[in-house]
Amino acid sequence: MPLMTAEVLAVGTELLLGEIVNTNAQFFAQELAALGISHHWQTVVGDNVERIHQGLAQATARSQLVLCTGGLGPTPDDLTTEAIAGYFQTPLVEHPQIFADIQAKYARRGLATPENNRKQALLPQGAEILPNPKGTAPGMIWSPRPDVTVMTFPGVPSELQTMWRETAVPYLQAQGWVTGVIVSQNLRFWGISEAALAAKVQDFFTPTNPTVAPYASKGETRLRITARAADREIALALIAPVSAQLQQRVGMDCYGLDGDTLAQVVGQLLQTRGDTLAVAESCTGGLLGAMITEVAGSSSYFQGGVVSYANGVKEDLLGVPAELLTTQGAVSAAVAMAMAVGVRERLATTWGLSITGIAGPGGGSEAKPVGLVYIALAGAGGRVTPWEHRFSPERGREWIRHLSANQALDHLRRTLLNAV
Amino acid sequence: MPLMTAEVLAVGTELLLGEIVNTNAQFFAQELAALGISHHWQTVVGDNVERIHQGLAQATARSQLVLCTGGLGPTPDDLTTEAIAGYFQTPLVEHPQIFADIQAKYARRGLATPENNRKQALLPQGAEILPNPKGTAPGMIWSPRPDVTVMTFPGVPSELQTMWRETAVPYLQAQGWVTGVIVSQNLRFWGISEAALAAKVQDFFTPTNPTVAPYASKGETRLRITARAADREIALALIAPVSAQLQQRVGMDCYGLDGDTLAQVVGQLLQTRGDTLAVAESCTGGLLGAMITEVAGSSSYFQGGVVSYANGVKEDLLGVPAELLTTQGAVSAAVAMAMAVGVRERLATTWGLSITGIAGPGGGSEAKPVGLVYIALAGAGGRVTPWEHRFSPERGREWIRHLSANQALDHLRRTLLNAV
Numbered sequence: 001m002p003l004m005t006a007e008v009l010a011v012g013t014e015l016l017l018g019e020i021v022n023t024n025a026q027f028f029a030q031e032l033a034a035l036g037i038s039h040h041w042q043t044v045v046g047d048n049v050e051r052i053h054q055g056l057a058q059a060t061a062r063s064q065l066v067l068c069t070g071g072l073g074p075t076p077d078d079l080t081t082e083a084i085a086g087y088f089q090t091p092l093v094e095h096p097q098i099f100a101d102i103q104a105k106y107a108r109r110g111l112a113t114p115e116n117n118r119k120q121a122l123l124p125q126g127a128e129i130l131p132n133p134k135g136t137a138p139g140m141i142w143s144p145r146p147d148v149t150v151m152t153f154p155g156v157p158s159e160l161q162t163m164w165r166e167t168a169v170p171y172l173q174a175q176g177w178v179t180g181v182i183v184s185q186n187l188r189f190w191g192i193s194e195a196a197l198a199a200k201v202q203d204f205f206t207p208t209n210p211t212v213a214p215y216a217s218k219g220e221t222r223l224r225i226t227a228r229a230a231d232r233e234i235a236l237a238l239i240a241p242v243s244a245q246l247q248q249r250v251g252m253d254c255y256g257l258d259g260d261t262l263a264q265v266v267g268q269l270l271q272t273r274g275d276t277l278a279v280a281e282s283c284t285g286g287l288l289g290a291m292i293t294e295v296a297g298s299s300s301y302f303q304g305g306v307v308s309y310a311n312g313v314k315e316d317l318l319g320v321p322a323e324l325l326t327t328q329g330a331v332s333a334a335v336a337m338a339m340a341v342g343v344r345e346r347l348a349t350t351w352g353l354s355i356t357g358i359a360g361p362g363g364g365s366e367a368k369p370v371g372l373v374y375i376a377l378a379g380a381g382g383r384v385t386p387w388e389h390r391f392s393p394e395r396g397r398e399w400i401r402h403l404s405a406n407q408a409l410d411h412l413r414r415t416l417l418n419a420v
Numbered sequence: 421m422p423l424m425t426a427e428v429l430a431v432g433t434e435l436l437l438g439e440i441v442n443t444n445a446q447f448f449a450q451e452l453a454a455l456g457i458s459h460h461w462q463t464v465v466g467d468n469v470e471r472i473h474q475g476l477a478q479a480t481a482r483s484q485l486v487l488c489t490g491g492l493g494p495t496p497d498d499l500t501t502e503a504i505a506g507y508f509q510t511p512l513v514e515h516p517q518i519f520a521d522i523q524a525k526y527a528r529r530g531l532a533t534p535e536n537n538r539k540q541a542l543l544p545q546g547a548e549i550l551p552n553p554k555g556t557a558p559g560m561i562w563s564p565r566p567d568v569t570v571m572t573f574p575g576v577p578s579e580l581q582t583m584w585r586e587t588a589v590p591y592l593q594a595q596g597w598v599t600g601v602i603v604s605q606n607l608r609f610w611g612i613s614e615a616a617l618a619a620k621v622q623d624f625f626t627p628t629n630p631t632v633a634p635y636a637s638k639g640e641t642r643l644r645i646t647a648r649a650a651d652r653e654i655a656l657a658l659i660a661p662v663s664a665q666l667q668q669r670v671g672m673d674c675y676g677l678d679g680d681t682l683a684q685v686v687g688q689l690l691q692t693r694g695d696t697l698a699v700a701e702s703c704t705g706g707l708l709g710a711m712i713t714e715v716a717g718s719s720s721y722f723q724g725g726v727v728s729y730a731n732g733v734k735e736d737l738l739g740v741p742a743e744l745l746t747t748q749g750a751v752s753a754a755v756a757m758a759m760a761v762g763v764r765e766r767l768a769t770t771w772g773l774s775i776t777g778i779a780g781p782g783g784g785s786e787a788k789p790v791g792l793v794y795i796a797l798a799g800a801g802g803r804v805t806p807w808e809h810r811f812s813p814e815r816g817r818e819w820i821r822h823l824s825a826n827q828a829l830d831h832l833r834r835t836l837l838n839a840v
Contacts, residue, residue, distance in 0.1 A: 013633065014635060014644070015449065016460065017453050017604060017644075018447065018448075018450030018451075021446040022445065025441075026435075026442070027438065028438070033438060040466055040471055041463065041465060042436070042442075043461065043462065044445070045460065047633075048460070051460055073614060073635070074615040075615070075625070075633075075635075076618075076622075077634075108812070109811075110810065116615040116618055116619055133814050134814050134815055156637075158816070215439075279706075281706070283713075285706075285710050285722070286699075286701070286705075286706030286707060286710040286712075287710040288706065289707075289709075289710075290706040290707040290709075291706075292705065293703075293704070293705025293706065293707075294817070297782065298729075302730075303730040304726065304728045304733040306727070307699070307726070307727065308724045309713065309718075309719055309722050310719070312768075313723055317767075347730075347732075347733055348732075362716065397714070397716055398714065401710075401713075
């Protein structure tokens, strides 16, 4: 069972032109850490045979596993496979089943397969197919020398990630190359700043196993608990008590773990209660509904909603009184409340959740600046609660809309948690 | 005036653990391209002296300018400056004004300067200070050999960017190393695969100036035209005729340039005509509305919409006949058409655009598999057009929803372009 070091060789002129950021390198970094595989180098080169060769020379001199990303497409500038074969002086051979697969994928969409795709069926002699269930072309797993394994992945992140998890990781495990693990758990927080959270739990920031570190991301805060151990079970057992203590300390500000979203957590709470939800959106324009319906199975509690971008739609579809719009303005607590009540009644749901605000860049005034957002929640018995928020206008339209939709979900979450 | 090649050497264990993504490399890639400085390699190593030395050996053997990021902080794992000095066997010397500056920055925040920060005042003998107006520690500009210049920057993006623009770029210009520019234009396509597009324009893929290269990204296809020239004006003049020829060749499949989105392009077309739009969404749950309202100023043509996730909402708010839902099913061309007509009538708009489909993972059947999506567009005079799409179920829910919303916008775009 040799000690293995992996490195990432990303191929793509679009990376060297700065058109995209190398998130694939970050993905592999996280995954290799989780598997306990050492990883000391990441390199980016363009779509250029000579430099791919030079990159392979460097990588194979110091690492036993080289993860190549990009350059597997059907066009002439996609050179990775043939450059790798050339570097190891091995001929390319055609795999008819690859091209048959590609043809089947096109056919299912009612399309003919372009002749260009034929080159994607070529792999170096001796290489195994690394299947790509999400896209047209597969990658490969190949050991051209006893001390080196090369894997190739397309640059499209969703394809690469599926191929890694479904085929590459089991392969590495079967080879006995996964010897220990680093496991992280993230606690996710809404409604508390990184500094405030850090102050609350700073006695946890000691260099022990597991470690705890705070960070901020897209308007929310996280605590990452990281454990090193021989296997995943042991690592999780180290994490569990620390996670429990932290959750107890911070209480309701912690909305979930790892990949949880506010929409998921709210969905589970609604489902448990047998409640239903409808939304009325103005400045978010559908974003709140889109977040809620990102969750598979959301149709069991989400009925739908109204995007009332124009005032006329607020009146006609939600029954907001014209007088309220005139006297209070569309961005007001009163209108948010009328929207929430209106959508709840018309869609006959347990809860009605509404957002109205000024996302900018235009439309602000001194009294009602960009970033002013009202959220309201209507429940049983005519109860309706409004909240006022003032988000930083400098952060821009997209940020304000993102915060607004998540904040609305968080208000609903806290209400459901507090309800008997 | 020597020809210069630059490369990026990022130092940081946090990059190799995947805790952050290397946006600094993307920033330098964009900046170097804009300055016309060739840039063929990017490397990431951890906070490790031996590997920083190896990275410097590689970089200085093939590039004349090495941009190092990260590892300039005050803690023991910040090793970049001393590793560089060590590699070139040059002693570190203290710059008292650097420490005085750091003390002044702390004092302004009412804090004493930790003794740790003293090491940030050390630079290799002969290096110039690269001032850091936004953070505590500066970087350096140093030519340890006549053929090599090394610059160091902290890893914090805002500090690095300010240092680059305020000091590093003027330095490169003064050295005569900025001799031209590389400018790219992206043509963006919807509704044509990368392979099909490549086949249509493959005579453009020749190594001339400008170059043309295709790539695929998030369900769409792009052609990137890249020109090298003495200045931006000349580069744009080289790009313009090629761009025009390509647009003429591919016609309506090209929806825009560079940062354009389908929602923006559709918005401009609607605005020009004085038309208005309303949407009715089922499986996308608000995503289409969210995309449309991402565009600032969209309130001038977008009235709003109905998210009719439940069948009852389709009946009550859109007037879809219950019988249609029973006989045809909610995912059918007939229901998509009724939704489009219904939302257009109720919101009194020029156009009504609808989506109903099966985003999965559940809800599919043999007759109506996951990925089956109907889109309909209702216009004046009772005209209504349905489209059927079968998106790859393997791509998953998020992908199907993303494609569905963009595809709906593209149908509207093509209809508006074809309308007299």
